[in-house]
Amino acid sequence: MSEPIPFASSTTAKPSAHDISLARRGCPVSDLKDRLRRVGLRPTRQRISLGWLLFAKGDRHITAEMLYEESMRARVPVSLATVYNTLHQFTEAGLLRQLAVDGSKSYFDTNTTEHHHFFLEGEEELMDAPAGISVGELPEPPAGMEIARVDVIVRLRRVSPAA
Ligand SMILES: [Zn+2]
Numbered sequence: 001m002s003e004p005i006p007f008a009s010s011t012t013a014k015p016s017a018h019d020i021s022l023a024r025r026g027c028p029v030s031d032l033k034d035r036l037r038r039v040g041l042r043p044t045r046q047r048i049s050l051g052w053l054l055f056a057k058g059d060r061h062i063t064a065e066m067l068y069e070e071s072m073r074a075r076v077p078v079s080l081a082t083v084y085n086t087l088h089q090f091t092e093a094g095l096l097r098q099l100a101v102d103g104s105k106s107y108f109d110t111n112t113t114e115h116h117h118f119f120l121e122g123e124e125e126l127m128d129a130p131a132g133i134s135v136g137e138l139p140e141p142p143a144g145m146e147i148a149r150v151d152v153i154v155r156l157r158r159v160s161p162a163a
Pocket of ligand 1: 109117128
């Protein structure tokens with residue numbers, strides 16, 4: 001019966017994280033600013049506007065062109081080049097995950113946790129696949145390298161109506 005008491009020896013009381021997350025819930029824009037600063041990105045107006053479009057609607061999969069169109073509709077004055085740059089900066093900072101679906105098109109996923117995807121060919125729609133994909137045998141990576149991540153994209157097409 002000599003279980004160590006987990007908190008008895010801890011002198012670093014850190015009650016702040018919880019308090020901060022409660023405080024932030026009230027103001028999504030300051031949440032976004034904090035989030036950008038935490039990953040080392042200056043919260044410029046363009047980053048905040050684009051971040052708002054990206055992150056305010058739950059998890060989504062979006063291409064640069066789709067985000068550009070959204071920003072036009074939302075009257076956010078940005079160029080397509082800025083949208084590309086911002087998406088890549090967000091990805092490098094770990095706020096987005098980039099998925100190369102085919103040679104010409106990258107999707108950016110606001111859910112950066114490990115998960116796999118369905119891609120509906122022809123309609124260019126990328127969706128999260130339900131859990132349950134397991135990748136059994138992976139090849140041995142070359143010397144000095146390790147597998148960072150496995151992305152599975154299961155390609156779908158609509159079933160043509162029964163003849
Ligand atoms: Zn996803």
